[in-house]
Amino acid sequence: MTKKYVYFFGAGRAEGSAEMRALLGGKGAGLAEMTNAGLPVPPGFTITTEACSAYFRSGEVLPEGLWDQVMEALRRLEEVTGRTFGGGEHPLLVSVRSGAKVSMPGMMDTILNLGLNDETVEALARESGDERFAYDAYRRFLQMFSSVVLGISDERFEEALNELKRRRGVELDTELGASDWRQLTETFKAIVRREMGEEFPQDPYHQLRLAIEAVFRSWNTKRAIDYRNAAGIPHDLGTAVNVVTMVFGNMGWDSGTGVLFTRDPRTGEKVLYGEYLLNAQGEDVVAGIRNTKPIAELSRELPEVYNQLVEVAGKLERHYRDMQDVEFTIERGRLWLLQTRAGKRTARAAIKIAVDMAQEGLIQREEAVMRVSPSDVDSLLHPQFDAAVKQQLAAEGRLLVRGVNASPGAAVGMVAFDADTAETWGKEGKEVIMVRPFTKPDDVHGMLASRGILTSEGGATSHAAVVARQFGVPCIVGARQLEIDLEARQMRVGERVVREGEWISIDGSTGEVFVGRVPTVHPRLEEQAELMKLLSWADEVRRLQVWANADVPEDAARARRFGAQGIGLCRTEHMFFGEERLPIVQRMILAESEEEREQALQELLPLQRQDFEGLFRVMDGLPVIIRLIDPPLHEFLPDRNQVWEQLIESRLAAVSQYVLGRRADGRIGELERLLASIEGMHESNPMMGLRGVRLSIIMPGIVKMQVRAIMEAACRVARDGIVVKPEVMIPLTGHVNELKVIQPELEKVAEEVMAETGVRVNYKFGTMIEVPRAAVTADDIASVAQFFSFGTNDLTQMTFGYSRDDAEARFLLQYVERGILPANPFQTIDREGVGELMKMAVSKGRRTRPDLEIGVCGEHGGDPLSIEFCHEIGLDYVSCSPFRVPVARLAAAQAALKLKERVAEREEVGSRK
Amino acid sequence: MTKKYVYFFGAGRAEGSAEMRALLGGKGAGLAEMTNAGLPVPPGFTITTEACSAYFRSGEVLPEGLWDQVMEALRRLEEVTGRTFGGGEHPLLVSVRSGAKVSMPGMMDTILNLGLNDETVEALARESGDERFAYDAYRRFLQMFSSVVLGISDERFEEALNELKRRRGVELDTELGASDWRQLTETFKAIVRREMGEEFPQDPYHQLRLAIEAVFRSWNTKRAIDYRNAAGIPHDLGTAVNVVTMVFGNMGWDSGTGVLFTRDPRTGEKVLYGEYLLNAQGEDVVAGIRNTKPIAELSRELPEVYNQLVEVAGKLERHYRDMQDVEFTIERGRLWLLQTRAGKRTARAAIKIAVDMAQEGLIQREEAVMRVSPSDVDSLLHPQFDAAVKQQLAAEGRLLVRGVNASPGAAVGMVAFDADTAETWGKEGKEVIMVRPFTKPDDVHGMLASRGILTSEGGATSHAAVVARQFGVPCIVGARQLEIDLEARQMRVGERVVREGEWISIDGSTGEVFVGRVPTVHPRLEEQAELMKLLSWADEVRRLQVWANADVPEDAARARRFGAQGIGLCRTEHMFFGEERLPIVQRMILAESEEEREQALQELLPLQRQDFEGLFRVMDGLPVIIRLIDPPLHEFLPDRNQVWEQLIESRLAAVSQYVLGRRADGRIGELERLLASIEGMHESNPMMGLRGVRLSIIMPGIVKMQVRAIMEAACRVARDGIVVKPEVMIPLTGHVNELKVIQPELEKVAEEVMAETGVRVNYKFGTMIEVPRAAVTADDIASVAQFFSFGTNDLTQMTFGYSRDDAEARFLLQYVERGILPANPFQTIDREGVGELMKMAVSKGRRTRPDLEIGVCGEHGGDPLSIEFCHEIGLDYVSCSPFRVPVARLAAAQAALKLKERVAEREEVGSRK
Secondary structure, three states: OOOOOOEEEEEOEEEEHHHHHOOOHHHHHHHHHHHHHOOOOOOEEEEEEEHHHHHHHHOOOOOOHHHHHHHHHHHHHHEEEEEEEOOOOOOOOOOEEEEEEEEEOOOOOEEEOOOOOOOOHHHHHHHHHHHHHHHHHHHHHHHHHHHHHOOOHHHHHHHHHHHHHHHHHHHHHHHHHHHHHHHHHHHHHHHHHHOOOOOOOHHHHHHHHHHHHHHHHHHOOOHHHHHHHHHOOOOOOOOEEEEEEEEOOOOOOOOOEEEEEEOOOOOOOOOEEEEEEEOOOOOHHOOOOHHHHHHHHHHHOHHHHHHHHHHHHHHHHHOOOOOOOEEEEEOOEEEEEEEEEEEOOOHHHHHHHHHHHHHHHOOHHHHHHHHOOHHHHHHHHHOEEEEHHHHHEEEOOOEEEEEEEEOEEEEEEEEOOHHHHHHHHHHHHOEEEEEEEEHHHHHHHHHHHOOOOEEEEOOOOHHHHHHHHHHHHOEEEEEOOOOOOOOOEEEEEEOEEOOOOOEEEEEEEEEEEEOOOOEEEEEHHHHHHHHHHHHHHHHHHHOOOOEEEEOOOHHHHHHHHOOOOEEEEEEEHHHOOOOHHHHHHHHHHOOOOOOHHHHHHHHHHHHHHHHHHHHHOOOOEEEOOOOOOOOOHHHHHHHHHHHHHHHHHHHHHHHHHHOOOOOOOOOHHHHHHHHHHHHOOOOHHHHHHHOOOHHHHHHHHHHHHHHHHHHHHHHHHHHHOOOOOEEEEEEOOHHHHHHHHHHHHHHHHHHHHHHHHHOOOOEEEEEEEEEHHHHHOOOHHHOOOOOOEEHHHHHHHHHOOOOHHHHHHHHHHHHHHHHOOOOOOOOOOOHHHHHHHHHHHHHHHHHOOOOOOEEEHHHHHHHHHHHHHHHHHHOOEEEEEEEHHHHHHHHHHHHHHHHHHHHHHHHHHHHHH | OOOOOOEEEEOOHHHHHHHHHHHHHHHHHHHHHHHOOOOOOOOOEEOHHHHHHHHHOOOOOOOHHHHHHHHHHHHHHHHOOOEEOOOOOEOOOOEEEEOOOOOOOOOEEEEEEEEOOHHHHHHHHHHHHHHHHHHHHHHHHHHHHHHHOOOOOOOHHHHHHHHHHHHOOOOOOHHHHHHHHHHHHHHHHHHHHHHHHOOOOHHHHHHHHHHHHHHHHHHOOHHHHHHHHHHOOOOOOOOEEEEOOOOOOOOOOOOOOEEEEEEOOOOOOOOOOEEEOOOOHHHHEEEEOOEEEEEHHHHOOOOOHHHHHHHHHHHHHEEEEEEEEEEEEEEOOOOEEEEEOOOOOOOHHHHHHHHHHHHHOOOOHHHHHHHHHHHHHHHHHHOEEHHHHHHHHHOOOEEEEEEEEEEEEHHHHHEEEHHHHHHHHHOOOOOOOEEEOOOHHHHHHHHHHHEEEOOOOOOOOHHHHHHHHHHHHEEEEEEOOOOOOOOOEEEEEEEEEEEEOOEEEEEEOOOOEEEOOOOOEOOHHHOOHHHHHHHHHHHHOOOOOOEOOOHHHHHHHHHOOOOOEEEEEEEEHHHHHHOOOOHHHHHHHHHHHHHHHHHHHHHHHHHHHHHHHHHHHOOOEEEEEOOOOOOOOHHOOOHHHHHHHHHHHHHHHHHHHHHHHOOOHHHHHHHHHHHHHHHHHHOOOHHEEEEEEEEHOOOOOOHHHHHHHHHHHHHHHHOOOOOEEEEEEOOOOOOOOHHHHHHHHHHHHHHHHHHHHOOOOOOOOOOOOOOOOHHHHHHHOOOOEEEEEEEEHHHHHHHHHOOOHHOOOOOHHHHHHHHOOOOOOOOOOOOOHHHHHHHHHHHHHHHHHHOOOOOOEEOOOOOOOHHHHEEEEEEEEEEEEEHHHHHHHHHHHHHHHHHHHHHHHHHHHHHHO
């Protein structure tokens, strides 16, 4: 018995189904499914991908039995259509199309109107009563078949058509008549005769056989192979071949063709959306020769068909349980569906549709949660440009440059080339885009005063990018074609120059920079009922908590509004960069005696306490993790080279004074001392130097002050009836003994404060796990630490041995482009390396302390793929920037659902064994 | 039945033995052991540590049954000595001493001559016929008992003795006579009466009981507790108490006391060595009041005793199977042994004794291998000062300063304050000690021209230290009291100034710096027959191979002489720093076109080839691992600040030229370009930036040149009949894809060269494992790499997140001092962290490739504790600096023996279960 290679569909029944995608290809499975669902699909049959594979295996010979099965299917087709293939008064015409398991749009071949020849075209003319239509169809078939199957250059036919139009003195195809088309078919057949040395095949069976083989072979064309290589599709899948009865939308004004979305793909509203043309073929809609009409008009033009469409749309949605994008044709008042698939939609629509469908009972709430991608949520929370407007602007040549889309959202403002200008303008109420080659910590005040940030250097995790994401400021980095001239206060791309103060618009979601002002919309979470609903469903599903990284009460408040369940990281040192504080911090660092240092710390104490009070009040009832000082102290001092230059300037000035017989001022000595201090603190690799817990051990004064500030704030706030849950986090621990040394000292301070104030609060001490050794020895470390928080940024740096800034500028992006790394490990957790260490830390840590609270506070906390991993390895929470909290809530829910599904699958497999 | 608390020894039989160290303490077990061995030991008994523990448990009450057992033992003692305790004509006197399981020298108490009172002292005088002796013994007992047991301040008694001497007008105790001592005993008893309000206890049983309790209590004095805390000794061990019959070396000229080594502890020669005094007590020998005589003289003074000593020495060595340090007393011609223990010895002696004893059949060869410490071998291979001479110099105030003993050996030379001076003088044949605040890579030529290196900054793994150890140059670093004035060409410590060109001597083994020339001896391995022998035995035992790190043929030759079995690391970039090469390398780096770069590489090719040819010739038949370029390119460029200063100087000069109406030279432009290049290459953490395999992927030209040079050299040398085994090592791999990208490109070069030359050699490609991620994903990496070499320096840096230079300068040494880290992880592998990753890499790597060759080429390869770990985890070899090869051979053997023993112990425990 030969294998079954052909699957028939038609007259309400199909041998295939949606599950047979691998065997029948996507299109074939879809046609079968629609047929079985009782939808009006032109009958036809699908030749399997196995046949294709067998064809290649046997050296391009059709497998045994295939042709017999095709003949048998053709017979059935003739039967259900009442037509005959290759002759008779009602000739059967078919389309022959490829259709692989995975969609490869435009990669493979299609032949329409197969079955026509010099005889049947006459029958078609008679049957349709439209000779022009018949010969138009025939000339199209001749051209398509000749180029696709016979391999004759398409140009030959185009030339002949153009020649004919020239001779007729017309511009459009529509201006040609029946006799013109008839004449053209003769010309086309002559071309074939000339090129092939033989006649165009008139036998439809022969045509069909050649067409099927041509579709098979199109699987192995160079462009198809290249496409599969690029898209990572296996080469051995093969393509199916769909042979489907032709239907015609150009058989008069009761015919037509169109595209239909079952809901509005822009807004998600539950109304039919789409366009159509009467008396036209699909190609005409695409070509845009005639203006299409909105689908609503069909209710007036062909009300019955419209009603049928409404019914079909409902059926399709109930069947596929998603919004569908449908291609249809109306042949003489009869509706045919040629294809249906899930419709593409905007983020807003995706959310509304998912929520509506769940509320309509069409899908489960969990399915709704799975239907929306986290990036949809993300894009909804940032200001946006209208895509159409952007397209328009690009067409007008107003797209200045593209860079790396570092922080999503749209922003419009006047260009400012330094942080101070940006801040000044910002205070004046102006909208500013700060543009720099790159940014540094002392640019932050300018960045915060800006609507957007644009840099010519740096990668997706450069300083500018990280800070921008943290504060939800749209940002584009690494726009390398941009030449910034800070002296001349202008930037240029090629010939185009933008001066300081001129308007630009940046789209942080796409990396595009436009000249001028592009209008934006700024959505708010609270106003988006469907999103709020969806997130509440996500919250029901997820196990992983979502906390936020926030340093100031405003951030914390926003985080809470967005659904954060705690603060996972408050970076105390960010508070040190404040304008009034930095001088005190510098005095503390440069102190020449313990008293001097202690005095500076005493000045900082009330300022820090105030910071923490605000946080605790906002986070009433929720945990707040405060990380003790982490960076090396030299980060708070001015740049060495800058001081050096000032010193030289001062000395040169002193020379002038000397020449003029005057005394020099005292600034030189001061600068010399400052320079000496800075140089004394120099480290060759500061990332791995004196910072974090190491700094606390060598110089415990700072962290004792910080713990005092935390606990004083906590006790004050607690006295007001607010529930405070401070958790003190020690960064950069590598050996448990570091904690054994410093933690008791700090706990003592905490107890002192509580004794002084007479208020008791529950506090915890824990540590970051961000050094590989901490992960490897997590069992030891958990004997002291009461919680872990993965600092996945540093852990990634040290596990790979990458200094992030250096790596992204020098080689990391090239690594990702060349596929050496599957993704930038600073964006998505590297499962095999960093992830393996995290798993080790979780299992070892919990072995020592089963109730150990474990989270992530690196930037990965806001990345959906990383969140999925965090869920899988059993973390308690992820902490991310406030703006990412809704994204993380959804991602955490999806992670839980995916894992549940995988477990269920495994169990099913297990029970089947 | 009560517990046995008392163990008797005497008359050739003891109840205890050497194995009962925990119960009887070290001393008690030793006395029992000697007694059983038939050696002349004064009889006595030991009260167990359990009695001590019971004493404390019950609140300082003697445990039940103890006193009865003491009485019983005293009866036996009276029996075997023929003396009576507390009366009679032959009074029995005893010493009462503590003796814990672990030696705690000077920490606990001793009472001599117990049993004396107003009555027995008279009997003693009669029996000895020496009243002075008897009262001298009594007054000593009174003082010792009163201070130790009764707690009366020792000063009272010293004052009384001094008062008596003042009154008698004498200076020395020896000038006092019998009546003086008798009078003093009355004074002493009066002191006790005054201080205690009661009489000195005259009942010897009472004395004994008080003394035993006092010894028990001495276990818990503050100083004993402090000592145990510091030494990590458990507090619950308790001390034993030894009650031993007194023997007297001061009973006339046929009595005496002395110390005996059974072999010469300085040289290891098999002759008795020691000193003695006749008619004297142990204290007299220690006090140095009379000059002791060498033991050989005893053969003339008391030939019988001497012969007995010779016999005893042999018996002791046969019994203890080691050279012994023996305390003895001769009482009226009769020899008594009071203590024996393994004698301390010099490195040279340790080796000779071990080898001799093995050859004498006294110990097994394996035991000989275990007897010598690796540091003994190390110290034997470096020039040395004589310890006595150093002591003399210190006494003369010529010890200038102490620093960190970074590289062992002694060196003498004239101070040079920079590398160029050192090199110039060195070429002139002068002996130079290079002194710098710290050293940098471009100081290496000066370091190599020097006999020794001294720096005021840096730690044990600073650049100076590492390079010095690599090249076996004695080195002291971090001599912080040293103020170096490079301008004035002098250095000072306090008031003492040493100018450039003056002589100093440095001892790299101890960290001492002396002013002037101290004579040295410089041993050679080949001349040290015993060491050669010992190492050959070590070679028979060890499994772990020892390879060497060598960049040049001279180093390789030395390594081979020292027994290296391969080159584990040749650092190709060290070759780039050569005087003639650096300019070419810089041209290559700064090249503005590919052609320019290629041309520079072509110039480097023959130079590198020549380097490798030399190495291959020397290592005929042995593997040579060559590491491709590792450091970031900016290391080969001048320092940024230096160029900046030159630029300012040039600009200032140009100003002068301008003022004088002349044109400035063109140097400014050149410097500006250089500065821009250097700044363009700046990285914030170069250790984790563009280096190693990353550099090779971004800029493959350099490594292709290197592989060509390696293979051309290999093929040339192979043509001369030499067996070449090149192994190309790719550094800093973190992801297997890095190898997948670069290795095939390099293998292609290798195949090209072999095709060109028509010679085939076997080569391997492998990688360093020095990034934590490489260890975690070693299974993947081994799918491409044919060998692994742990770069434990970088692996330690990244696992801990320590930048070595920064860490040691800022906090690491403090971490070690404060016990936060048990050891400097750059010296000894951190087993829990770094070691855990290494174990993971070994097991994962071998899972993929069972025959994977794995070694270590970090500095740990020369550290005995690290070598032990490398053996345990199954590495194939360690690679260390040539001078450490003998050390590593011994350490590898010891590692094998220790593991064998542990396995045997485990099996024994297992079989007993």
